[in-house]
Amino acid sequence: MTPSFRLSDRQVGLLFMAPFIVTALVFMAYPVFEALRMAFFSYNPLRPDDIRFVGLRNFEFILNDRLFWDSFYQATIWTLVSIVFQTVLGVGLAMLLNQSLAGISIFRGLLLFPYIVPTVVIALNWRWIFNPEIGVVNYALKSAGLISENIYWLSTPDMAMASTILLNVWKYTPFVIICVLARLQTIPLELYDAAKVDGAGAWRRFLDITLPHLQEVLVVVVVFRTIWTFNKFEEIYLLTRGGPGTSTFNLAVYSFEQSTANLRLGVGAATGAVMMALLLLGSIVYIRVSGFGREEKAL
């Protein structure tokens, strides 16, 4: 028997895409829209029925708040330093892992470990590891004779910032390694052979062959890592709660504190809106400056 109606291939394709589209609308588009809307309202979550439109007052509040600017500055430092270290280490380690040695695939797998373990587990473990009195880091350093006094990893503003950066670099460098390694494996070996014949040394080959081939992937990696790091909340919150003082606050922690501790959900939402605008602008500028995709267009 012939069916009374038959879906076209296009319709079938759309139906298969529907779950993703619906999920994206419900879990991505709607929350973003709701957060943007909330940025213009005063909303105390203890009184969910008492919502008032306040125009731009939430934005005015954050722009006049010294802690917002401190958090912005600290977020910038934390992001820039983390990204530089992740990129440099990621490229270096990927090049090492690109060698064809016995058992290298096991080593590649092991390097993914920090990226796989949940952040909560890592942060709580690192709190113990960094504990000045009973932590393993100080114990190891003391046992090796490298220090005589305990280092207070999370107790001074500078050390706390350095420790959170260290955690971020340790956890996310494997992401850079995976991306870079994948690209490295597609570079034709003939190019290196030809360069060697022409007398190019290792550094020259890296600059003239490897780096240009990595450019596109590095642009993508840096953009993604910048967005994810700038927005990062759980690592800082679990490791230092933004302290000591407010020395490791970033904008995500600031937004959380405004929303939950201060019960100013509108101010928290306004902070999120500002973060989104900053990252969007930064990404556009960076992609333009780096020339990402220009080659394809020229073709």
Place this chain on the structure above:
Amino acid sequence: MTKKEAGRWTGIGRRDFLAGTAALAAGSAAFPAPAIAQAQRVARVWGEPGPYAGVFVQGMNEWAQKNAPGLRFEVETIPWDGVYVKLMTDLAARRPPALISVEHPIAFQLMAEGLLEPVDDVAQRVNAASRMVDGLKLEHYGNWKGTQFIMPAHHQGHLLLVQTDVIQELGLGDPNSWSWNELANAAKTVSEKKPGMAGITLALGRNLCTDYHFAALLHQAGGMTYDAQNKFEVAFDSPATVEALEFVKRLYAYMPKGAVEYSFLQVVDQHVTGKTAMSFYWGRTMGRAAEEAPAVFAKMEAFNHAKHPTTGRRSTWTDLQGWCIPKANNPYVKEVKEALVYVQNSVEWGVKYCHSLMPNVAPVYKDVAAAADMPSHPFFKTKPKSVETYFTGYVPNISSTANELLRGANPLAGICHGRSMWAQVVQRVLIENVAPAEAAKWGAKQFEEIRRENIRLVL
């Protein structure tokens, strides 16, 4: 392989898959939620970390088994620093728990916000007012404008925990007779003479525990944050605040340097691992030392705080913790009230509650305190003096940020704790090296802003 062949190969084509999925969805819709939901109703109860809320809920379930078949009370543990997040999400989602036991400043905030169910009827049925232990009044637990909103659960003040062997060895005298100077000198002597051991440990991180530790010193010096008897005017910018901040700074020299990030757990860790001779803490440290560090426990005693040299006060921040019932979107108000009456009228459950974490939660009712079973806990033999101090000896020194020097309930304190305001002031002095007088001024400005923003709660 053609599309048709691919379909044959997998045994199912894309269209068949879609048709099957649609049929499955339709089938699910036709047979909604089976009878599982009707089998048992669950009423959530929030309690702070520790076994005592769980014990209380067991008592409530005993009532439920006899009187409300199909109803079960279930405890949810909320960490101290996570209360606001939980409150925010659950109340905003209009899904509050059926009953809350939370530190009283936050409960007072909920009370003044009008979010709680009055419990005068419960208080009457358990005869609460006349059963209270000497020095405590029912209204201390949460009475707002003449209505009782919170039923007492326990009282717990932090005390000066001392390793007496260290103090005796160094000839530092009786901690019970100390004033601030002797306390600071004792801490100094220990840190100088006992390598690897801090003289004293307080929480000084940006957290609730620091709020509570500092508030005790502030009140000992005769200071206050708000004056509940003068329209809740801010009273923080005072010589007493400066003096308390200077004293914290003085003590910090004899604390672990990491204290500026310490909260509840780290102070307990420090003491139980034998890395400090003294600390400010509630009874929990003693309970944990008994389990994990018998040698530390053997020499540990709790004392009232050192007295302030001029005011003579030995105030301590005390949690007058009670049970409160969210009013809106709570389908279990009636059952919760009945269960509360049942458990609070039971001396047996009262004793079990206190015994669940000795000597952390002191009894609020005289009949429970005097119950024949109460002294059956081994701590009454091993640590009688400390238990007596935690249970009754410190009561004359009760104070808190939500009822400063017992001059009246203050619902603004919950909001201030949500922002760890006192801790922020302390951290300004210790981390940013701001002068205590300047930090007091800065703090007063913040407290004033909180008052202005929330004036509707208090006036």
